[in-house]
Amino acid sequence: MRLASGCTAVLLALSACSSSDSGASTASTAPATASGTTADVTGTVTVFAAASLKEAFTAIGTQFEAAHPGTKVVFNFAGSDALAASIVNGAPADVFAAASPATMKTVTDKGDAAGTPTTFVRNQLEIATVPGNPKHIASLQDLAQPGLKVVLCAKEVPCGAAAQKALAAGNVQVTPASYEQDVKAALTKVELQEADASLVYRTDVKSAAGKVDGVTFPESSSAINDYPIATLTHAPNSTGAQAFVALVESPDGQKVLTDAGFLSA
Structure with missing residues (x-):
């Protein structure tokens, strides 16, 4: 009887250890999830x-x-x-x-x-001109030349608001041939040579490399978006x-x- 009781106690202890090890193993291998992970x-x-x-x-x-x-x-x-x-x-x-x-x-x-x-x-403005800059535009003031066809972004869009700030900073009056609803539309007018120049972002001049030339001007620092x-x-x-x-x-x-x-x- 004493031997049987001893064995029973040993078996219970082993069972408890086994159960504890199993629980620890389960906890350590449980997959962790977090909101925003790739999955x-x-x-x-x-x-x-x-x-x-x-x-x-x-x-x-x-x-x-x-x-x-x-x-x-x-x-x-x-x-x-x-x-x-x-x-x-x-x-x-x-x-x-x-x-x-x-x-x-x-x-x-x-x-x-x-x-x-x-x-x-x-982002900062730049003057986009027809490739080769045949009108010899070198400054913001040159956009006021008689006979020059300039397009601007509409005043209510960011590129248009920035253009107005830059023109005011340079005390330049421009009567555009058209106001375009976004900067890509204004850029396209120059790319198609339907306009001599436009005020667009320098990123747009860069993306249209070969289709337009870019002219930097100091007044653009007054209108960074x-x-x-x-x-x-x-x-x-x-x-x-x-x-x-x-x-x-x-x-x-x-x-x-x-x-x-x-x-x-």
Whole structure:
């Protein structure tokens, strides 16, 4: 009887040790999950972005899809004011990247931005001319030459507001042949040689290398635009939105942007 009791005690002890080891093993091998990891990012991410971001954001979108297999980034590039109006009127989007704080304010004032927008890059104006600069434009003041066909961005869009600031800083009066609804439309007029010159961002001159020439001018320093970005309150894919903004603000995203000619924030 004593032997049996001793064996029973030993078996119970062994059983307890086995149970304890099993529990420790289970705890140490349990998979850890965290919101925002690669595995959590799925589906389509819809990004509304200023037209001047087209080339850089397209490249960042490719990086994003490679980092998160199975995802797709869909862009809507246009004038920031038009994009802001679409967002406050209920257009489904996950991220908004604007070319000025004023256009972002349209969205934040309506409570459509999730959190506080952050400035991720800045941009500066440059004069785009027809290749070879046949009109010999060398300064902002030259845009007032009689007979020169100049196009500008509409005053309500960021590139247009910046152009007005620069012209005022230089005390230059320009009567444009047309006002365009975004910077790419203004650039296209020069590319097609339907205009002699336009005030666009230096990133646009760089992206159109060979199709236009660029002329820098000191007054542009009076009209540098901050570019804010924000995830949106009613984002259909909030996890994807956060991941996209994180990539834009990461060293990899910033390299794409500065390589495109943007200024660091």
